Amino acid sequence: MNGSDRGLSRRAFVRSAVAIGGASALSACLQREEPEDVPQAALAPDELPDRQHAWNEFLATDDHGNVVPPEHHLLLGLEYVGDGPAEVERERERLEAALRTLERAYKRGNEGLAFTIGYGPNYFDRFDTDLPDGVDLPEPEALAPIEDPQLDEYDALVHLASDYGHVTLSAEEALKGDLDELNGLEVEGSLTGVFDVAERRTGFIGRGLPADNQAGVSGIPDGEPVPEDAPLFMGFKSGFRKTQASEDRVTIGEGPFAGGTTIHLSKIQLHLHQWYEQDSRDQRVAKMFSPTHAEDGLVEGAGHNLGDSSRVAEVGGSAADDARNEGTVGHAQKAARAREDGAPIILRRDFDSTDDDRAALHFLSLQRSIEDFVTTRRAMTGSDLTEGSVNSRTNNGILQYISVRNRANYLVPPRDRRALPAPNPA
Template sequence: MNGSDRGLSRRAFVRSAVAIGGASALAACLQREETEDVPQATRAPEELPDRQHAWNDFLATDDHGNVEPPEHHLLLGLEYVGDGPAAADGERERLEAAFRTLERAYERGNDGLAFTIGYGPTYFDRFDEELPESVDLPAPEALAPIEDPRLDEYDALLHLASDHGHVTLSVEEALKGELDDLNGITVEDTFDGIFDVAERRTGFIGPGLPAERQSGVSGIPDGEPVPEDAPMFMGFKSGFRKTQASEDRVTIRDGPFAGGTTIHLSKIQLHLHQWYEQDSRDQRVAKMFSPTHAEDDLVEGAGDNLGDSSRVAEVGGSAADDARNEGTVGHAQKAARAREDGEPIILRRDFDSTDDGQAAVHFLSLQRSIADFVTTRREMTGTDLTEGSVSSRTNNGILQYLTVRSRANYLVPPRGRRALPEANPD
């Protein structure tokens, strides 16, 4: 990373360092980023919410109240290295001490660190007890006839997020036992000898970040077509406050894992040559939002003018009618059908990626049960709309531009049970 980084902006360089990982990448990242302003925690770990996924009150928001997620994301697929049921020889206490080190070292939020750890079905299979009935955590599976994903079987998933790339890298190195000090706090313990990192995935989200990373990336045509203000590769804003489930809605209510949630994680490869080279701006708006959005010119730029809602429920009209009469149905139109009492049922925390030089989305969603994600995904697929309505898959939202490469499901316990939980603690 010496010499070859001279033409990179600071932000692009940092994202490259996060993607590479390791001690040398961390050292290079520390030379480029301002590190003295990263705040230590202002409250003790025991004063934090019991919900691991309670991020929103600690994250930045825009002028419309939409949550602005951290810029840098790191996903670590973890394998438990022990035999039989987990948490032998004080492992649970060691892991909890490691997590509390993170919570003391960094203020929770964009400027510091937000993180969660979840556990997959294969982790819980090692126990004699079954998960309680209040937890819906099936093994991952393909969710549409058009996909053939890899089904991940990692024991755990650690999600790290920060506006500072060196924070995610430092946390990774500290947890592996490679750092003694983390932002001025002594590292109490690590997951060395408890977890091995089986896979690392990285990503980013925010205005201007995809445009900086588009050059030479597979799946994006030459000419740098991604708009400079776009927060994601497809050119439009997502995560509007009124199209997201609340953290309350995605929280498990009963049983020993009350206060937890579930994660569904997909890696989705992007194919944007037609999107940018053949489709017009109006066609892209129609496929992302609805035909009405395109006809009435409702979307300016990336869509910041829409405020706190995609406005699909307000002006989008019937997805079935548009499929039949317009030959096009919008992605947001389809997703809006997956609501209960008028409210969304999943909370998206997805972000773009250029891992392996390929444009992709790590689609990470939180929901009370995996069944809620399956319901939402079924509506997004819109198979019912294509039967005699949309003449080709091309006009069925954005499906044509996406290939699902992997799927995984995880249980995110409450903080009090986040360190190697038993399958049924009660």
């Protein structure tokens, strides 16, 4: 990372460093970000919420009350390499010490660090007992006839997020046992002897970041078409407050994992040549939101003018009618059909990626039950809307522009059970 990096913007350089990883990337990232003192934790670990996924109260918000996610994200797919039952208590202590080091070293939130650790079906399969009734953690599967994803089999997943690339990289190096000190604190514990990092995936989200990172990326046409105000590669804002489930809604309410949640993680490859080169802006608006949004000119730029809602529920009209009569139905319009009592049932924390120099989206959602995600995904697919109508896959939201490459499911326990949980702790 020298010589050729001089023409990169700071944000593009930091994204590149996070994607590469390792000690040299961390050193380069520190030099480019020139960080001021990143705050250590304001709360002791025991004072933090029981929910690992309770991020929102610690994250920034915009003028409309929408949560502003951290800019840089790192996903670590982990394989268990420990000794099993004979050493499980020692391994739990080592892992918990590592996680508490992260909590003490950085303030929770954008300017520090937010993180979770979850466990996949493969991890729990090694036990003789089953997960308790009411905990929904099926094996991942293809969810539409048009997809053939790789089904991830990692034992665990760590999600690290911060506005500072060097914070995510430092946290990763500390977890791997490659740092003695983290933000001025002695590192205690690590993944060593418990988990190996089998795969790392990286990404980013935020106004201007996709535009900064679009040049030369497969899946995006030449000419750098992604708008400067867009937080995601497809050019539009998402994560409106009223289109997101609350953290309460996605929290498991009863049993030994009460206070936990589930994660569904998809890696989605983006194909945006037609999106930007052939589709007009009105077509993009109609396919992302609804035909009414396009006809009435409701979306300015990336859609920041919409405030705290996509407005699909108020003005989007009937998805079935638009599919039948207009030949187009919007992605947000379809997804809104999965609401319960008027409220969404999944909480999205997804972000873009240029791993392997390919435009992608890591779709990470939280929900009380994986079935809630399946319900939402089926609504997004909208197969029921295209049967017997003038519609086609081309105008069925954004399906034509995405390919699901990976799927995975994880259980995120409450904080007091996050280190190597037994399937039925009670």
